[in-house]
Amino acid sequence: MREQIEIINQRIAAACQRAGRDFFDVTLVAVSKTVEPARIRQAIEAGVRVLGENRVQEAAGKILELADVVAAHNVTWHLIGHLQSNKARRAVELFSAIQSVDSFKLAERLNSVADELGKRLPVFIEVNLGGEDSKAGVAPGEVLPLCEQVATLPALELRGLMTVPPYLDDPNDVRPFFCRLRALRDEARQAGIVGSEFKELSMGMSHDFEVAIEEGATLVRIGTALFGSRA
Numbered sequence: 001m002r003e004q005i006e007i008i009n010q011r012i013a014a015a016c017q018r019a020g021r022d023f024f025d026v027t028l029v030a031v032s033k034t035v036e037p038a039r040i041r042q043a044i045e046a047g048v049r050v051l052g053e054n055r056v057q058e059a060a061g062k063i064l065e066l067a068d069v070v071a072a073h074n075v076t077w078h079l080i081g082h083l084q085s086n087k088a089r090r091a092v093e094l095f096s097a098i099q100s101v102d103s104f105k106l107a108e109r110l111n112s113v114a115d116e117l118g119k120r121l122p123v124f125i126e127v128n129l130g131g132e133d134s135k136a137g138v139a140p141g142e143v144l145p146l147c148e149q150v151a152t153l154p155a156l157e158l159r160g161l162m163t164v165p166p167y168l169d170d171p172n173d174v175r176p177f178f179c180r181l182r183a184l185r186d187e188a189r190q191a192g193i194v195g196s197e198f199k200e201l202s203m204g205m206s207h208d209f210e211v212a213i214e215e216g217a218t219l220v221r222i223g224t225a226l227f228g229s230r231a
């Protein structure tokens with residue numbers, strides 16, 4: 001596990017260097033869906049500090065089971081999968097950030113739960129850049145209007161954008177999608193509809209994270225390259 005993390009960190013560092021970026025501006029989100037708690041514990045002990053899960057139910061058991069090591073190492077959990085409004089309460093209780101906000105209705109629900117729990121919850125808007133039916137997220141044309149609405153919700157802190165672009169064999173072919181997400185972030189900032197904390201780009205997975213970093217990713221979500229294939 002230690003070795004795997006070291007290899008990924010070296011690849012992140014090399015991509016940063018190519019792009020003239022600082023290694024510390026890129027956060028590794030270790031995607032632990034389907035991974036057993038014992039292995040997640042090893043990853044935390046080896047230095048992983050942010051974990052990504054895509055289902056509230058699956059994450060709940062792990063987060064409870066790993067409570068000791070999570071507390072000892074200041075680990076945070078990000079929800080990266082689609083969230084239904086009826087699970088919003090549990091999600092706010094369990095996660096430090098929700099990367100998959102894709103409607104104002106969901107954002108309002110998260111806002112009211114966060115408010116009740118006395119939290120300010122970091123959120124990202126998920127964007128479906130490829131227009132794929134199989135994927136969650138809002139269309140690019142809806143990003144700015146949704147950002148403007150979400151930015152008004154006081155218990156949410158709108159941090160940036162997230163995307164899962166189409167899978168293409170050559171990671172270089174994914175580059176235009178990463179550029180597009182960056183352009184959308186910059187547009188929202190220039191339009192003055194978001195706060196100064198709106199700067200994150202969560203993009204890049206095992207197959208294409210180096211290209212994503214070259215195009216400005218501030219969080220990369222890596223599962224199989226860290227934990228092995230999910231079978």
Ligand SMILES: *Cc1c(COP(=O)(O)O)cnc(C)c1O
Nearest residue numbers: 031054080205206221222223224
């Ligand atoms: C599973 C998943 C990942 C990680 O994918 P890998 O290809 O295993 O690195 C990243 N983001 C989301 C939203 C996922 O569901």
